[in-house]
Amino acid sequence: MDRSSTGVEQTPTVRVLEAAARQSLHAPSVFNTQPWRWRVTPDALELRADPDRQLAHIDPDGRLLTLSCGAALHHARVSLTAAGWTVTVERMPDAGDPALLARLRTTGPADLDVPAGRLVDAIPRRRTDRRAYGDRPVPEAVLARLGDAVEAEGAYxxxxRPDQMPMLAVSTGRxxxxELADPAYRxxxxxxxTRPADSGDGVPAATAVRPAPRR
Ligand SMILES: Cc1cc2nc3c(=O)[nH]c(=O)nc-3n(C[C@H](O)[C@H](O)[C@H](O)COP(=O)(O)O)c2cc1C
Known part of the structure; x- marks a missing residue:
């Protein structure tokens, strides 16, 4: 979080906002770059992209950076909702300041939100799982629930489909x-x-999986 937040008077609202920003630091991000910055103001949380953590070669347009910041925004919003607050989110609130990705405001107490409570419990526990997929097909009902969850966030x-898998496998392999033939990528x-162990960012080699035949 931005150090300037420490100068903000510790009102109950500021404490809730700070807690939400802290929760968001568990969000997944490309290469675990954590390319976000939070600023806490007396009545809002401001989310900025951190250009120093952008992958200049792999992600020159900053799309993966923006998706990572979106995950942090989601976690902060869910955290505020689960804490019993109504939240408004303004995306790209200042046309003259494109690095300012979002501003969250709490607008008062809200009814208990059970689904948000479940999500917030999952935030510190969820991990990226790189193991090969199993052979068991994902049930239609699960796919439908995933689709609903994704669409509720305005995504798709x-x-x-099974007949598209070979094409997907060939194109991702290529x-x-x-990428691996590209020295700048490598x-x-x-x-x-190879980040230092105490950096708290990056992808430790131990989280990789061995190449294996996979469907
Ligand atoms: C936009 C985005 C792209 C990602 N791309 C990959 C990827 O191509 N391969 C991969 O193994 N993990 C990918 N990840 C997962 C990150 O490596 C992971 O979130 C990060 O290392 C933190 O680990 P965690 O999710 O277990 O907390 C991606 C994550 C995000 C948000």
């Missing part, structure tokens, strides 16, 4: 080969997979 879930990968 594309389900890859993309991976092309350098960014090296940088974020």
């Amino acid at each position: 879930l594309h389900v890859v 993309a991976a080969d092309a 350098e960014e990968l090296r940088r974020w997979t």
